[in-house]
Amino acid sequence: MAEPVQTPHAFATRIFSGIQPSGGLTLGNYLGALKRFVEKQDEGIETIYCLVDMHAITVWQDPVKLRQQTREAAAGFIAAGIDPARSILFNQSQVSAHAELAWIFNCVARMGWMGRMTQWKDKTAGQNSENASLGLFAYPALMAADILAYKATHVPVGEDQKQHLELCRDIAAKFNNDFGVNFFPITEPVIEGAATRVMSLRDGTKKMSKSDPSDQSRINLTDDADTIAKKIRKAKTDPEPLPSELDGLKDRPDARNLVNIYAALANITPAQVLADHGGAQFGSFKPALADLAVSVMGPITTEMNRLMQDTAEIDRILGEGSVRANAIARPIVDEVYDIVGMIRSRML
Numbered sequence: 001m002a003e004p005v006q007t008p009h010a011f012a013t014r015i016f017s018g019i020q021p022s023g024g025l026t027l028g029n030y031l032g033a034l035k036r037f038v039e040k041q042d043e044g045i046e047t048i049y050c051l052v053d054m055h056a057i058t059v060w061q062d063p064v065k066l067r068q069q070t071r072e073a074a075a076g077f078i079a080a081g082i083d084p085a086r087s088i089l090f091n092q093s094q095v096s097a098h099a100e101l102a103w104i105f106n107c108v109a110r111m112g113w114m115g116r117m118t119q120w121k122d123k124t125a126g127q128n129s130e131n132a133s134l135g136l137f138a139y140p141a142l143m144a145a146d147i148l149a150y151k152a153t154h155v156p157v158g159e160d161q162k163q164h165l166e167l168c169r170d171i172a173a174k175f176n177n178d179f180g181v182n183f184f185p186i187t188e189p190v191i192e193g194a195a196t197r198v199m200s201l202r203d204g205t206k207k208m209s210k211s212d213p214s215d216q217s218r219i220n221l222t223d224d225a226d227t228i229a230k231k232i233r234k235a236k237t238d239p240e241p242l243p244s245e246l247d248g249l250k251d252r253p254d255a256r257n258l259v260n261i262y263a264a265l266a267n268i269t270p271a272q273v274l275a276d277h278g279g280a281q282f283g284s285f286k287p288a289l290a291d292l293a294v295s296v297m298g299p300i301t302t303e304m305n306r307l308m309q310d311t312a313e314i315d316r317i318l319g320e321g322s323v324r325a326n327a328i329a330r331p332i333v334d335e336v337y338d339i340v341g342m343i344r345s346r347m348l
């Protein structure tokens with residue numbers, strides 16, 4: 001069971017999180033983020049979920065594909081259980097408060113903070129960083145703006161976003177300190193469950209990612225049952241049977257990954273998976289995992305495909321979500337302008 005969320009002092013509990021529509025959603029996105037977004041919504045907490053299209057364009061995106069992937073991600077959210085009536089679901093670029101607050105944060109955050117981000121280092125490794133977009137460098141300031149435009153107190157994410165969330169806390173603290181206010185909450189990351197870091201099916205030491213050149217490395221939310229089963233059957237493993245205790249997985253990243261995926265899909269702990277399957281060879285564990293994955297993911301894929309038949313309805317949902325998001329973020333960002341010392345006399 002997840003720990004009950006603790007609200008940072010004086011701020012009402014509000015959850016915000018986002019996913020980039022820069023490619024199809026993967027099993028990593030589903031288990032590490034989306035499934036948990038649904039759980040938070042179903043706990044009755046106020047939840048705001050965003051398709052961060054402005055983050056996506058920090059690296060080149062084909063405009064036609066970006067629009068399609070944004071709709072597909074929205075369909076994926078709804079198919080996975082996000083209810084647009086209970087959660088706010090929208091795409092970032094429709095709410096200008098994000099870009100506006102990001103600019104303020106560009107002036108609060110320091111170059112050195114950005115330069116230390118491992119994502120920046122990874123994405124520019126072996127390449128001339130002079131050629132990376134300025135947006136890619138400033139990416140974490142926009143991410144902090146996403147969160148703090150709503151004064152969100154908790155952000156469910158996978159393990160890979162931890163450093164960005166620490167930066168968000170640093171930005172909030174520096175803003176509060178620079179201007180002598182207690183305006184922004186020091187947001188808590190919520191990184192929990194068995195699948196906070198789903199690894200590649202081809203290499204258990206690398207994160208499963210939509211940008212991996214090998215499609216065999218990941219399960220996509222759009223994969224059909226056959227493809228899912230085939231990818232799991234071909235997943236890299238070692239020749240040993242599964243251990244009965246967690247300790248036995250220590251130096252076996254590929255085996256550990258499959259056990260964690262099983263646990264997350266079945267809503268049990270990795271220890272329980274080993275209690276049930278300890279001693280089993282991969283020849284029998286993989287088909288059991290494939291059946292489980294197909295039974296969980298299959299209905300989501302089917303529903304997502306059905307929703308994609310009516311893109312006007314998806315656009316309508318995103319539009320409605322944007323109006324609701326704007327109603328929360330606008331007054332917060334207006335207050336930020338006031339704190340910073342800007343004149344707001346227009347009559348718009």
Ligand code: TYM
Nearest residue numbers: 017018019020028029032033052143157158196197198208
């Ligand atoms: P993105 O789009 O890379 O991933 C979206 C979410 O999925 C999680 N995730 C994973 N979890 C477990 N295993 C994996 N292999 C895996 N791959 C991805 C990520 O941790 C994330 O929670 N910068 C963010 C998007 C963002 C955001 C925000 C998130 C922009 N603004 C504000 C939270 C709050 C990103 O690129 O996530």
